[in-house]
Amino acid sequence: MEGKMKKYLMGLSILIFCANAYGEVVDLGEKNIYSETGFEKNLRNSTTSPFIITAKDIEAKGYTSVSEVLDSVPGVNIQEGLHPAVDVRGQGYQKARATVQLLVDGVSANMLDTSHMNMPIDVVNINEIERIEVIPGGGAVLYGSGTSGGVINIITKKYKGNNNIRGGVGYQVGSFANNKFDVSAGTSVGNFDFDVNYSKNRKHGYRDYDFTNSDYFSGRVNYNINKTSNIAFKYSGYRDKYTYPSFLTQKELDSNRRQSGNDKEINEKNRIKKDEFSLTYNTKIGDKNDLNILGFYQKTDIPSESIEDYTTEYKGMLAGQAAKLRGELSVPGLPARARIAMQNRLNALLAELGSTSSVDFRTVSQFKDTKKAIKIKDKFTYDNDGSNIVVGLGYTDNDMLRVAKRELVGKRVLADTKLDLSKKTFEVFALNTYKINKVELIQGLRFENSKYNGTRKNNTDVVDIKKSKDNWAGSLAINYLYSDTGNVYAKYERAFTSPAPGQLVDKVETAPSIFTYKVNNLKSESTNLFEIGWNDYLFGSLLSADVFYSQTKDEIATIFEGGRPNAHDTGFKSTNLGKTRRYGFDLSAEQKFEKFTFREAYSFIDTKILKDNSSNFEGKHIANIPKHKLVFSVDYDISSKLTVGADYEYRATTFIDNTNNNGKDKAKSVFNLRADYKLTDSLNIYAGINNVFGAKYYNSVVLDKSGEKTYDPAPRINYYTGFKYKF
Known part of the structure; x- marks a missing residue:
């Protein structure tokens, strides 16, 4: 089966490019990218192979969340379930918390605590998004620590200079009592632009006890100082109440894959509260300088409490x-x-x-992440050919608080942990692009200093942390513009990931179920990336291809005893693996044949742990990384008003853990259908079926404390329908 799939994928990758020779010309317009330098740049001047998803793409496909959008991108994998995890270029889901940067309008959404919580990626109203830019394996000079996997930048809509009232309203219902409501409005008055957005999402998930009830609001005020200068203030807030079921044993899975896995009633309260304030100033100084200043304050609070009857135990x-x-x-x-x-x-x-008549077992946890930063960038164009240098500096003050308490109420405290840590980072960088006729030479260099401070308390055991780390990143690239639409490039990039504060302390078992905390000597990891890529417009289609090889030294990994993360009664340590290697390639294309539009994308990646402190992992493949991912979609315009479409996604099996001794999870092979009907120029209705053939696969497969596999089943066939009205 595996051999047949490889032949099929290879044949399809050849077909992707051969098919374009017969495609009808499509006017896609000029493609630009913003995330590579922080300023607008034509795609043919890019030394990456980015994936760009526009608002038009999001509307046409009927996406309802950021995680759904990202799951359609080759080279990007989404672990569905509670707080979906995102991985780019084979980092692994847990690792990607620290090595993939998620930005919203240039503001980092990553949390300082990378050990326990995924970064919340579905906190933006999908209808507010103008475009999402995914840059695989790039961005170290501009964005610093944590970009060896890549950068995802969500750019929201910014209306300007329209005195009419604008906005829209939408509503969607779906399987599992899914209800989603969106509304937006805005206008311009004189030199001011005003916009507000609100989204409500309430749904029960595929499994029992899977529930979320979230609200998102954003407001933006922009003042146009003159034709080349503006200052904008934005606030966004996200609130969520949720519960999520437990993993299932094989026996429970065979009995009923939709059950909660909870063997008793639990009184549980889980919340997410996120607030963000940002102030952005853009101006042009003369004809050659573009200045951007960004300041922001961000606070994320994730409290949880559960109480269950523990009398019998x-x-x-x-x-x-x-x-x-x-x-x-x-x-x-x-x-x-x-x-x-x-x-x-x-x-x-x-x-x-x-x-004793009754005893309650109470678990309380809280994750707080507070971030204050100022970022300054200036682009100076120094010759008539467009050669330019982008220089920047910045300062980020990031604080984290993690509290965890487990107790038998009124009887005894089993665990009382508190982490109060901070990481303060100073950054300076320069990115130069020198143009000689059709050749562009790019050089970049970045310096970053991080200071760590704080305490980690476990019951009466207190450990102080105080460290400082210097890191640097660099890039060299050559870009050849061989035609008016195409380019081919080669680049080298050195990236780094500095440790999170919580990773600087290990939890060591000194006696059975007795633990103490010790400060370790964890080093920053460094990655050397080599990439060759190609981008072009041929026959109206944007084509992209890249081949890459990366090697990471001192890769940071958190190892849990028994292979079970987040267990309170197990020890863990953060260590530097000797060396890891990743290589692969990405292909993407689009064709239009009269009323048909086809899009194909395929990514291949192979990962391996080359050197390790223990023989358990050396020579093994990195867990949770599929070698193959294929995305195929087709749209058919039945009329000017009615469009139907289909999507297919294949994601290969992955190893469950880094030992490779516990088998693989199940491949994902899912087929979706959708339809959109335009009633008027302002109103359209849509509907869709996900996982049409009811394929069985899993959001996640992990090992429990005894080493047995446990499962989080993914939804089978499900439906949705809704409407959107714009004014």
Whole structure:
């Protein structure tokens, strides 16, 4: 089966490019990219192979979330479920929290705590998005630490200079009691532009106990100082209340894949609260200088609390201790003093057992992330050919607070952990592009200093953290513009990822179920990337291809005992793996044949741990990274008003863990259908079916504490329909 799939994928990749020779000319317009330098740039001047998804694409495909959009991009993998995780170019889902940067209008959405929580990616109203730019494996000079996987920049709509009232309203219903409502409005008055957006999403998921109820609001005021200068203030807020089911054992999965996996009733409260304020100033100084200044404040708060009845377990524990003491008291020759002490302890246990009618087990956790930053960039064009240099500096003050407490209410505290840590980063960079006729030479250099400070407390054990780390990134590239539409490039980039503050301390087991925390000597990891790529317009289609090879030294990994992350009763350590390697290629194309539009994309990646501190991982493939991903879509314009379409996504199997000894998860092979009907120029209705053939696959497969596989099943066939009205 695997061999047949490889042949099929290779044949399809050849077909992608051969098919363009017969395509009808399509006027796609001029393509630009903003995320590579921080300023607008024509795609043919790019030394990356980016994937760009526009508002038009989002509307045509009926996407309802950022994670859905990103899942359609080759080289990007989404782990669905609670707080979807995103991975670019084979980092692995947990690793990508630190090595893939997610930006919203240039503001980083990544959290400082990379050990426990995925960065919230579905906090933006999908209808507010103008475009999403995905730059695989690039951006270290401009964006700094955490870009070896790539950069995802979500750019929201910014209306300007229209005195009419503008806006829209939409509503969608779907399977699992999914209800989504959107509304937006805006206008311009004199030199001011005003816009507001609101989105409400309430749904029950595929499985029992899967529920989310979220609200998103944003408001923007822009003042046009003159034709070349503006200043804009934006606020966005996100609120979410949610619950999520447990992983299922194989037996539970076979019995009912939609069950919650919770063996008892749980009173649970989970929240996400995110607020962001930003101020952006853009101006042109003379004819040669473009200046951008961005300041922002961002606060994310994720509190959780769960209470469950623990009476049976608690009484069982007391009874077990009492039985053990009775056995010890029956031993002949026990010293009198010891016998008295043990008898007193037994009496206390029996009294406690008799007086206890109910006991609650309470778990409280809270993740807080606060970020304050100022970023300054200036683009200076220094000759008539358009040669330019972008210079920038910035300062980011990022604080994190993580609190976790587990207790038997009124009886005893089992765990009480508090991390109060900060990372303050100063950055300076320069990115030069020198143009000689049809050749562009690009050089970039970045310096970054990070200072760590704070404490980590576990019950009465307190560890102080105070460190400073210097890092640098660099890039060299050559871009050849061989035609009016095409370019071919080669580049080298050195990227780095500095540790998160929480990774500087290990949790070490000193006795059975007894842990202490110790500061480690974790180093920053560095990545060397080599890439050759090609972009062009041929027969009205944007074509892209790239081949890449990267090697990471001192790759940071957090290893949990038993392979089970986020377990309170297991130890963990952050370590530098000796060396890892990734190589692969990406292909994408589009063709139009009269009323048909075809889009194809394919990515291949192979990963390996070359050197490791232990023999468990050396020579193994990195977990949760599919070698193959194929995305295919077709749209057919039945009339000027009615369009129908279909999508197919294939994602190969992946190893469950880095030992490669516990097998693989299941491949994802999903077929979707959709239709859109334009009632008027302002109103359209749409509908769709996801996973038409009801394929069985999993959001995630992990090992439990005993080493057995547990599963989070993904939805099978599901439906949606809705309308959108614009004015």
